[in-house]
Amino acid sequence: MLSTISRLLLAQGSYARQSLRFLYHGTPATVGKYATEQFTYIKSAIENNQIDWEDIKNNLLSIQGGINQKNVDAVLFKFMIYNKKYDAARSFGQHLKSSNNEVSLGSLNGLLSLYYELGKENNLSKEEKLDILNIYNYLHDKYKVLDFLTCEHLLHALCVINEWSKAIKLLDDINLSSKPSHSAYSIVIATLFRNNKKKMAMEFIQKSVNNKRGLQDIAYDAWIDYILRKYKQNDTKAKYLNEIVGSAYPVNKT
Known part of the structure; x- marks a missing residue:
C-alpha cells in the first residue's frame, strides 16, 4: 500500500x-x-x-x-468541479436530471457544490435557483433530518441565492449531531450582511466564537461591504471599521 x-x-x-x-x-x-x-x-x-x-x-x-x-456520478461531479470544468459539470447535471433514474444523494451534493461555485462569481439562472429550492424541498421531504455533509452542501448553495432563513434552519440541523464548519458559519454570516441583517449576523458571529469556529475572509469581506454600503460619512465608516479591527473574533484562513 x-x-x-x-x-x-x-x-x-x-x-x-x-x-x-x-x-x-x-x-x-x-x-x-x-x-x-x-x-x-x-x-x-x-x-x-x-x-x-x-x-x-x-x-x-x-x-x-x-x-x-x-x-461514479458523484466522483465525476467532484472531479469536474475540482478542475473547474463547470460547463461539463452543468452538462452532466442536465444528463442526470433528464434520465429516468433517481439521482443519488452523492450526485445531488455534487450538483449543489456546482451551483455554489458558479454562484460565487455570477448570478445563477432562474432554473438553477429553482433547482436548489427543489432539491431543498425534496431532501427534507425524503430524509426529514439531513446528514452533516448534505446540510453543508445545501447550506452553501442556498446562501448564493440569498435564502438565508433556510440556511439557518440547516445550521440547526447540523447542531443536532455536530458543530457547523468554519465555512458554514462564515457563508451564513456573509449572506446576512449582504441582505442587511446586521443584528442576526452579529448573533451568529457570537455563536461561531462560542463554537470555536473562526470566521473566514468571506464573512469579514461582507461585513466591510455592509459598512461601506450602509454609512455615508467617512468618520462613521471609520468608526465601524475600527470595531472590526479591534474585535477579538478569530480568523480561519481555510
Whole structure:
C-alpha cells in the first residue's frame, strides 16, 4: 500500500494526486494501482466537445479501479468541479436530471457544490435557483433530518441565492449531531450582511466564537461591504471599521 501511494505522489501532474484525494478513504489496496488510469480517462473524455455521458460512464467503469457503479456520478461531479470544468459539470447535471433514474444523494451534493461555485462569481439562472429550492424541498421531504455533509452542501448553495432563513434552519440541523464548519458559519454570516441583517449576523458571529469556529475572509469581506454600503460619512465608516479591527473574533484562513 505504501509503495503504491508513494508512486502516485511522485507521479508527474496533478491527476495522480487527485486520485488519492477522491478514492483513498476505505478503498482496497489494489485501487491505487489503477486510479490514475480512471482519472486520466475522465480528463481526456470531458475535453471532447461531443460528450456522451453514458459512453463515458460505461468506458470508465470498464477500467479497473475505485470508481464503481455506486459512486461514479458523484466522483465525476467532484472531479469536474475540482478542475473547474463547470460547463461539463452543468452538462452532466442536465444528463442526470433528464434520465429516468433517481439521482443519488452523492450526485445531488455534487450538483449543489456546482451551483455554489458558479454562484460565487455570477448570478445563477432562474432554473438553477429553482433547482436548489427543489432539491431543498425534496431532501427534507425524503430524509426529514439531513446528514452533516448534505446540510453543508445545501447550506452553501442556498446562501448564493440569498435564502438565508433556510440556511439557518440547516445550521440547526447540523447542531443536532455536530458543530457547523468554519465555512458554514462564515457563508451564513456573509449572506446576512449582504441582505442587511446586521443584528442576526452579529448573533451568529457570537455563536461561531462560542463554537470555536473562526470566521473566514468571506464573512469579514461582507461585513466591510455592509459598512461601506450602509454609512455615508467617512468618520462613521471609520468608526465601524475600527470595531472590526479591534474585535477579538478569530480568523480561519481555510
